[in-house]
Amino acid sequence: MPLAPLPSAFDALELFPAGARPAVFLDYDGTLTPIVSRPELATLAPAMRAVIVALSEVAEVAVVTGRDLDDAIALVGVPGITIVGSHGFEVERADGERLVLGGGETYLPALEAAAMRVERGLRSIAGTHLERKRFALAVHFRQAPERADEVVTLLDEAARDEPGLRLTHGKMVAELRPAADWHKGRVVVALTREAPQDTPIAYLGDDVTDEDAFEALGEFGDAPVTVIVGERASAPTAARWALPDVDAVRRWLQALEQRLRAA
Numbered sequence: 246m247p248l249a250p251l252p253s254a255f256d257a258l259e260l261f262p263a264g265a266r267p268a269v270f271l272d273y274d275g276t277l278t279p280i281v282s283r284p285e286l287a288t289l290a291p292a293m294r295a296v297i298v299a300l301s302e303v304a305e306v307a308v309v310t311g312r313d314l315d316d317a318i319a320l321v322g323v324p325g326i327t328i329v330g331s332h333g334f335e336v337e338r339a340d341g342e343r344l345v346l347g348g349g350e351t352y353l354p355a356l357e358a359a360a361m362r363v364e365r366g367l368r369s370i371a372g373t374h375l376e377r378k379r380f381a382l383a384v385h386f387r388q389a390p391e392r393a394d395e396v397v398t399l400l401d402e403a404a405r406d407e408p409g410l411r412l413t414h415g416k417m418v419a420e421l422r423p424a425a426d427w428h429k430g431r432v433v434v435a436l437t438r439e440a441p442q443d444t445p446i447a448y449l450g451d452d453v454t455d456e457d458a459f460e461a462l463g464e465f466g467d468a469p470v471t472v473i474v475g476e477r478a479s480a481p482t483a484a485r486w487a488l489p490d491v492d493a494v495r496r497w498l499q500a501l502e503q504r505l506r507a508a
């Protein structure tokens with residue numbers, strides 16, 4: 246994986262022919278909204294929503310997030326696009342049809358058992374916040390980064406007692422998720438296979454879970470425009486292009502929309 250600075254995604258715009266209808270996959274937190282101290286405060290800026298609405302008229306837009314599906318639908322607030330929640334376990338298609346994928350429902354008892362244990366354990370770790378999601382337990386520790394090790398130890402122990410779960414790490418968050426071979430990469434590949442052949446593809450994301458998608462899209466060769474957003478752009482990544490921040494994402498999506506309309 247390249248360590249050198251990646252080229253700007255603005256240089257990749259020419260890979261989208263005018264008049265083409267690309268598939269554009271977008272992570273939410275850290276990509277469409279800046280990372281904030283509490284996840285419920287990560288609302289979408291009206292200017293970003295307007296760009297997504299305009300882009301959805303000339304591209305197949307999908308938001309792909311670790312958030313619960315209903316949470317993501319409410320935050321994005323753009324009807325008629327695909328929303329993928331819970332790292333791919335639940336999907337609402339552009340036409341409103343809902344699916345559970347990856348066998349997510351079989352992990353619900355293990356998640357319930359782990360939730361009670363983690364909730365108890367977190368009482369003695371101040372500054373942390375447990376988010377009970379439909380297909381995951383997330384512990385946020387942005388307000389107490391010095392307690393990250395204690396959080397990880399607690400979740401690690403819970404994961405050992407519930408073999409159906411595994412521990413994953415994000416930015417100031419640790420999560421217990423189903424130990425299924427299902428993630429953002431698998432769902433993005435599944436959705437891409439439904440698109441007409443030679444559909445141009447873009448995927449923009451900022452975090453470790455987006456690396457699954459960057460890698461999985463390699464199945465379609467060098468053509469997918471995989472874009473790492475923000476500070477991870479200087480860490481090893483499977484993405485081929487970069488954007489510095491959420492504002493650059495907005496400008497890039499707008500430039501893409503205008504290019505596609507120029508046909």
Ligand SMILES: [Mg+2]
Nearest residue numbers: 272274275452
């Ligand atoms: Mg993110």
